[in-house]
Amino acid sequence: MPATIRDVARASGVHISTVSRTFSAPHLVNPETRSRVLACAEHLGYRPNRAARALITGRTHNIGLIVADIANPFFPPLIKAAESAARHRDYHIFVTDTNEDPAVEEELVHALAKQVDGVLLCSPRMSNSLIEQLSREVPLVVINRQVTGLPSVVMDVGQGARLAVEHLTGLGHRHIALLGGPRGSWTSREIRRAATAAARTADAELTVLGPNQPTEHGGIGQAEHVHRLGATAVLAYNDLMAIGLIEGLDSLGYGCPRRSASSASTTSR
């Protein structure tokens, strides 16, 4: 039912190869012919069949983006940015959420590999071995972690942590708690390293709490601990945990200062 290249060729009186070139290499076809072909294509509602094109060129023009958890507010902006960048290059982003479930990850890796030209991976705790396996099947770029031999894009979370600690010590805080991220995450290690170093430099005390799940629940769980500790400021691994912590402290009866006060959190994934 949908129009094929052949229909367009017939309608415009040229060979299918000319129609093909009209779309994929316009400079090779006479402007006059080109506009006639385009008119017929438009009229018939023709759109090149992606499957056929992918079959012969070996490129799908799709890029996979694997994220750990879409519901984590860290990801949406990243997804949007990737989509926008892809769109401008005539690619599409294929987002998938693993829920950090190894079974899902495993299956995804193979399923995805066959239908995308490359994969962006932002899943801090996916196992290295799975990542290496994936990288053998498809070009891979990892985000916010480092895997030897693979290209990666990382945020300077260390710098962020340092700035946050400096801000807090600048406000006079001498005892800061770091609500740490999950075990095995590169950003988590990096933040801890940088925060610890910054605190030492400023001669302040920094207590690391964790590792924790990078979720609201992970924050709630440390509320009591944070309070007992007597720290006057907390640096949280990410927004969700900060929210959870505030919630936890609140329900213990220890309200967090509001916006104008001196408690602060920075975020990363």
Added chain:
Amino acid sequence: MPATIRDVARASGVHISTVSRTFSAPHLVNPETRSRVLACAEHLGYRPNRAARALITGRTHNIGLIVADIANPFFPPLIKAAESAARHRDYHIFVTDTNEDPAVEEELVHALAKQVDGVLLCSPRMSNSLIEQLSREVPLVVINRQVTGLPSVVMDVGQGARLAVEHLTGLGHRHIALLGGPRGSWTSREIRRAATAAARTADAELTVLGPNQPTEHGGIGQAEHVHRLGATAVLAYNDLMAIGLIEGLDSLGYGCPRRSASSASTTSR
């Protein structure tokens, strides 16, 4: 480089059609042959080429999911649910975010149509004409809106609004503000309708504020208005707007009650 069905056929000494059947209709092939083929396939790392398969069957086993804005916390759970349901049926969900940009929507519609078997659409303000156009190219299900002639899945936001208003009037509130959603959204109309009716029934006053952008900013913008109004409770269209409103009131110096107090909001998209 990647192994094809032919390589597997050669390795296992059968015809390619047998290999094909091993994967797509296992019951048609002798168990003995089948396991030999599977072993060879495994060994060669063979995976059926999705493009070739799609080309001949006309099915991609992909489903598109168009959402207005991934960053709106309303969507991630919806996306996850769709992905999970799809996964169990051996389908993949292809999420795309339109940013409610008509140009993006327009382009997407066509680009997507050619590479998915169907589309789930949850974009409250996409134009009806574009939706109808899309529905002519690909099977379409709309979410949280109603378009004549198209199957749809809607939440009972009216019921939610009614319950919220009843809750508030039950607590004694006589004057409630409804921080309304965007113009042209089905859920927005529905909530207004139900909330108004519920307020009338309870003999309370309900003032509708809006339409507004369904964002934090949309909430912030009505803060002053809400305060001037003297309403004792506010019902917000969604979480983002509620957050924005609280923020706005806060910066005007009118703190919102915390969790234990009687202000409430319900959410929808």
Added chain:
DNA sequence: TCTGGATATGCAAAGGTTTGCAGACGCAAG
């Protein structure tokens, strides 16, 4: 022994496109 059905496999066409090669044509330079 023959017939007929069930089971398992092979054969080949088909699906819509891209692309290297070759042919046609026009035109300028010699």
Added chain:
DNA sequence: CTTGCGTCTGCAAACCTTTGCATATCCAGA
């Protein structure tokens, strides 16, 4: 007039699978 080049278009193979049909084999029943 010939040669050569540049521009445009046609031809046909190739990409990898699926699937209707035909063939082969085996076994049970008569």
